[in-house]
Structures are given as C-alpha cells and as structure tokens.
Amino acid sequence: MPLVQRLIEPVHVSRGTLPLDARGAPAVQVPSELECVTNGSLANVVRQLSSLSKHAHDLFGALFQDATALVTRAAALQERVDRLALKVTQLDSTVEEVSLQDIHMRKAFRSSVVYDQQVVCRGTMPAGMLEMYQACDKPPPLDKLNPYRDDGKDGLKSYTDPGYFFELWRREMLKDTERIMLDRGKKTGAFQGWS
Known part of the structure; x- marks a missing residue:
C-alpha cells in the first residue's frame, strides 16, 4: 500500500455545488452556469498551485537541510583524514620500537560512533507526512474499557504504542530461540546415546 506524504488539494478541480436554501432550491441566482463553473474551476486551480x-x-x-548536514559531515571527515595524513607522515618506523608486551597492555579500540536509534518516530517524520x-x-477510546480488563494493562496502549509491538516481536523471537536451542539439545543428546 503506498504511503501518501503530500496531497495537493483540492483534488477535484471542477467539482462544486451551489448553496441551497431550506426548500432545496439554489440560494443564489446564477445568470450563466458555464461562467460559474469556469470561475470555480479557475479558483480551484489557483488553490492547487498554491x-x-x-x-x-x-x-x-x-x-537543503539534508545537503547541509552532508556537507558538514564531509568537512568533518576531511578534517579527520588531514589530521591522520599528518600523523602518518610524521611517523618514523626506524626510530620507534614497540615491545610486544606494550602492545598487549593497551586497551582495545572502541569506536565512538553513535548509531541512530528509533529512526522512524515523530521527530524524524517529514513535514508532509506529519501533516x-x-x-x-x-x-x-479503548482506555474506557480498562476497568473490564483482567490483566490490568492499558487497552489503548495495545494498539497505539510502537514499543508494545516491539516487545511482542521480541518475546516471539526469544521463544523461537529457546525452542531452537531445546531442539538442538535433544538432537545432541540423541546422538550421544547412540555412541
């Protein structure tokens, strides 16, 4: 199913009706229906263009915002590459010797890159999709049914909270993993019994 991000309104340019009075007769006398339809269509085309x-x-x-962020990231990367190139040219492998013990004493490299979390949320939603x-x-109003629930959970949260669906999916994955591990354990035990 396509996800509509932007909708150009009005959708129907030439569709319009005249206001009616209480008896159902046109409230406005139109001397020329063709002129009325033309004016209405033209007004709706202008609204569509707007x-x-x-x-x-x-x-x-x-x-523009994405391009600006990309330029900023590229400039930061270029700066890091320039600093690294300077350090590499200053290294002299003949002068400096490092013992094997010193190498093992150092801590392992740990990246400081922060990964994006919850990419699909209201904060990252495009403006058109947010509208x-x-x-x-x-x-x-499913929360009105909460007094009648046996489990004490919020009824509305079951249908509107994305975290609920993630937890549901996680529980299913854990069950599948446990089942696979149990199946492997049974197969391993069966093979050990034959030997």
Missing part, C-alpha cells in the same frame, strides 16, 4: 508551491517549498527545504498523520482520525 498547495503545490507549499509542498515544493517543504521538499526543497528538507533537501497527514495529524489529519488522521484519533484512535478509539
């Missing part, structure tokens, strides 16, 4: 312009502004703004998300219907 919506398109807004989305283009958001899109190019996000692209679509906020336009969605609110979840049903």
Whole structure:
C-alpha cells in the first residue's frame, strides 16, 4: 500500500455545488452556469498551485537541510583524514620500537560512533507526512474499557504504542530461540546415546 506524504488539494478541480436554501432550491441566482463553473474551476486551480508551491517549498527545504548536514559531515571527515595524513607522515618506523608486551597492555579500540536509534518516530517524520498523520482520525477510546480488563494493562496502549509491538516481536523471537536451542539439545543428546 503506498504511503501518501503530500496531497495537493483540492483534488477535484471542477467539482462544486451551489448553496441551497431550506426548500432545496439554489440560494443564489446564477445568470450563466458555464461562467460559474469556469470561475470555480479557475479558483480551484489557483488553490492547487498554491498547495503545490507549499509542498515544493517543504521538499526543497528538507533537501537543503539534508545537503547541509552532508556537507558538514564531509568537512568533518576531511578534517579527520588531514589530521591522520599528518600523523602518518610524521611517523618514523626506524626510530620507534614497540615491545610486544606494550602492545598487549593497551586497551582495545572502541569506536565512538553513535548509531541512530528509533529512526522512524515523530521527530524524524517529514513535514508532509506529519501533516497527514495529524489529519488522521484519533484512535478509539479503548482506555474506557480498562476497568473490564483482567490483566490490568492499558487497552489503548495495545494498539497505539510502537514499543508494545516491539516487545511482542521480541518475546516471539526469544521463544523461537529457546525452542531452537531445546531442539538442538535433544538432537545432541540423541546422538550421544547412540555412541
């Protein structure tokens, strides 16, 4: 299923109705229906162009931010490469001797790179998708059913909390791993009994 990030509105340019009075008759007398439809269509085309312009502004703004972040990262990497190249040229392998004991005394290298966590969250959501998300219907009031639950858990959390689904998936994976380990243990025991 496609995930809509941006929607250009109005979708139907020429679709429109005249306001009706209490009797169901047109409230406004239109001298020329063709002129009325043309004016309405033109107004909706202008609204579509405005919506398109807004989305283009958001899109190019996000692209500019990504490009700026990329340039910053590339500059930081180039600086690190330059410092490393300077250190390498200053090294002299004939002068400095390192004993094997000194090598084993040093701590192992540990990377200081911080990995992104929770990449798919509201903070990283594009602006267009955030607008679509906020336009969605609110979840049903399942928390009103909490007094009737036997397990004491929040009913709404079962359907709206992404952490719940992660925990559910993690429990299933742990069960599968335990089952595989038990199966391996049974097979190993069976083979040992034959020898």
